[in-house]
Amino acid sequence: PFDWYREMRTDAPVRYDPSRNAWDVFRYEDVKRVISDNETFSVNPRIAADFEPADEAGQDMILDTMLFQDPPRHDELRDVVDEAFRARAVAEREPRLRELVDTLLDEAIAANDGEFDLVDELAYPFPVIVIADILGVPADDRAQFREWSDSLVAATSGESGDAIAEQQQESLQEMGMYFLSLIQDRREDPQDDLISRIATAELSDGTPLPQQEALGMCMLLLIAGNITTTNLITNAVRCFENNDLFDELAGDEDAIGTAIEEVLRYRAPVQAMTRIARTDVTLGEESIDEGDRLVAWLGSANRDEQKFDESDQFIVDREPTEHLGFGHGTHYCLGAPLARLEARVALSALLSRFDGLAVAETDLSPTRSSFVYGVESLPLQYSG
Ligand code: HEM
Numbered sequence: 250p251f252d253w254y255r256e257m258r259t260d261a262p263v264r265y266d267p268s269r270n271a272w273d274v275f276r277y278e279d280v281k282r283v284i285s286d287n288e289t290f291s292v293n294p295r296i297a298a299d300f301e302p303a304d305e306a307g308q309d310m311i312l313d314t315m316l317f318q319d320p321p322r323h324d325e326l327r328d329v330v331d332e333a334f335r336a337r338a339v340a341e342r343e344p345r346l347r348e349l350v351d352t353l354l355d356e357a358i359a360a361n362d363g364e365f366d367l368v369d370e371l372a373y374p375f376p377v378i379v380i381a382d383i384l385g386v387p388a389d390d391r392a393q394f395r396e397w398s399d400s401l402v403a404a405t406s407g408e409s410g411d412a413i414a415e416q417q418q419e420s421l422q423e424m425g426m427y428f429l430s431l432i433q434d435r436r437e438d439p440q441d442d443l444i445s446r447i448a449t450a451e452l453s454d455g456t457p458l459p460q461q462e463a464l465g466m467c468m469l470l471l472i473a474g475n476i477t478t479t480n481l482i483t484n485a486v487r488c489f490e491n492n493d494l495f496d497e498l499a500g501d502e503d504a505i506g507t508a509i510e511e512v513l514r515y516r517a518p519v520q521a522m523t524r525i526a527r528t529d530v531t532l533g534e535e536s537i538d539e540g541d542r543l544v545a546w547l548g549s550a551n552r553d554e555q556k557f558d559e560s561d562q563f564i565v566d567r568e569p570t571e572h573l574g575f576g577h578g579t580h581y582c583l584g585a586p587l588a589r590l591e592a593r594v595a596l597s598a599l600l601s602r603f604d605g606l607a608v609a610e611t612d613l614s615p616t617r618s619s620f621v622y623g624v625e626s627l628p629l630q631y632s633g
Contacts, residue, residue, distance in 0.1 A: 250520065250622075251561065254549035263533035270299055271523070271542040272535065277573075279532055280550035283524050283543055285578025290524035290543065291319050292580060297525045298540030307421055310465040316473065320579060327583065329450040329458065330466065333383065333443050336586040342383070343590060349378060350598045364609055367483060367627040371599070376478040376591055380471055383587075385442025386431070397424040398475065428467045432460060443470075474584045480518035480616060480623025481509070481592050486599070487627070488512050488563050490608045498565075499600040502593060508565045509592050513551075513574030515563045520548035521620040522576060547573045548622065605632030 257264070257275045266273050274283050283290050294300055295312060302308065311317065315326040332338060350371065357370035377398045378391065386394050400420040432448045439445035447466050450458040458466075485508065489495055498505050526541045537543070550573045554560045557570065575582035582588070600606070609628040616623040 250548060251552060254546060254552055255561070258549060258553060263535045265535070266544075269542075269544065271544050272532070272537055274532065274543055274545045275549040275553075276533075277550040277553035277556040280545045280547060280573060281577050283532070283545040284522055284547075284573070284576055284580070287319055287579055289527055289530050291527050292317050292323075292524060293319055294523070294525065296527070296540065297542050298538075299542070305418075307425070307468075310425075310461055310468070313462055314465045314469040315583075316469060316580065323579060325452055326462070326466065329447060330443065330470070330583065333446065334583050334587055339586045339590055342379075343594065345382070346379060346591060346594045347598070350375060350595050354598060354602055363632070364628060364630045367486060367599075367629050368479060368624070369626065371595060372479040372482040372627070373475075375482075375595055376475050376588075377471075379587070379591060380474050383443050384467060384470065385435075385440060385444045390427070393427075394424075396420075397427075398471070401472070425464060425468070428464050429460065432463050432467070470584075473582075474588065476616070476618065476621055476623075477518045478584075478588045478591050480621060481512065481588060482595050483623055483627045484516040484518060485509060485512040485592060485596055486629070487608065487613075487624070488516060488565075489596075489600075492563055492565060494565055495600055495606050498596075500597075502597050504566065505597050505600070506589070506593050507567070507569075509589060509596070510569060510572065511563060511565060511567050512592075514557070514567075514570055514572035515551070516622060517548050517551055517572070517574040518622055519574070519576075519620060520622045521546045522580075547576070603629075603631035603633070606630070 254275055257273065261273075262276045263272060263274050263279060265271075274280050293312070294317060295302075315323050318326060353371050353375060357365045361370075374395065377395060381391060381394050397420040400416050401424075428444075431444055435442075435445040435448040439449055444467065447458065447463045450463070452458060488511070489498060489508070494508070498508060521544050524543045524545060526537045526539055526543065528539050530537050532543075550556070552560045575585045575588075607630050609630040613624040613627065616625055
């Protein structure tokens with residue numbers, strides 16, 4: 250999409266797209282404003298002029314989560330889990346994360362001979378297991394949990410067909426029931442885990458967080474952090490391969506950390522976020538009406554030549570940048586410290602453990618999920 254973004258930044262930085270019935274926004278400053286000016290732009294799809302409630306089960310539950318709520322409701326919901334995702338809390342998990350990655354790589358090596366799919370073996374299961382751990386899903390239920398996640402990913406990545414859609418609905422419902430019973434358990438018998446925190450949370454008026462919202466929060470944490478982190482890891486490997494960086498980065502975790510920031514800029518796993526205008530507003534030279542939808546292209550903002558020198562170059566040691574890969578402002582990614590840690594741990598283990606690492610296929614199929622940028626699978630070869 251990057252050539253298209255570049256053209257649009259010059260020719261039509263804010264433009265109406267009839268096929269999506271939305272305004273596309275391409276320049277850094279405009280994108281940043283649209284995603285962070287809560288007074289003017291809302292995350293709540295229900296206020297869109299063309300909003301039509303779907304009768305899909307679960308729609309209300311998802312739209313009631315922090316991701317789709319404006320302040321003050323947003324802040325109240327985010328406060329319930331904020332602490333658990335701060336950098337300090339997340340850092341305590343580092344040893345456990347390293348162990349997990351080692352185990353997954355051991356399994357990949359044992360099951361394959363000189364080649365394995367990075368998505369199947371590491372980039373996908375790793376974040377799923379980590380978030381299950383943080384929530385407090387009992388180890389015995391892990392396999393079942395993984396099955397549901399697999400089926401959700403298969404479906405959201407757009408393999409069309411009613412069978413898959415049906416399967417997805419089924420998994421979503423089963424998973425919902427599972428979490429609901431876990432929430433009920435923990436309400437009565439709280440443990441030292443995040444589900445207990447969510448299950449027993451009180452809002453500022455002293456009332457308990459309603460059960461549907463507790464459930465929505467668990468589902469959001471699961472969905473928001475999985476395919477995104479998978480893609481950060483695989484996008485990083487592709488950037489490293491294209492720039493011949495495997496050897497240079499191996500063993501240097503600081504350099505890997507810096508490189509991950511550049512991946513988040515250069516190949517952002519989330520390319521766009523949507524907003525709804527709360528009032529009539531002028532953006533660039535365009536007049537946008539209250540209730541209109543906007544698509545803020547983070548992936549284009551991250552390549553804006555007005556903001557970044559040599560914006561279309563992957564510069565592995567680029568000075569810390571203000572990329573928008575995790576968004577900006579009130580809705581800045583809750584999971585950013587966790588995603589950064591997961592990516593650093595996964596990539597450093599990968600680069601240290603294998604000699605002669607190389608991407609085995611050049612014809613990679615893109616993730617088929619709108620606004621998510623990555624590949625479906627990434628076969629890797631190694632010599633030792
Ligand atoms: C929000 C990207 C990983 C949970 C966001 C937003 C972006 C983003 C762009 C802003 C949404 C908006 O402005 O409307 C990413 C990327 C990730 C990642 C690129 C991985 C590389 C995670 C993880 C979690 C997570 C691991 C798990 C906890 C969330 C939540 C929000 C969010 C709950 C909503 C925050 C709010 O509304 O206040 N993420 N994310 N994300 N992310 Fe992430």
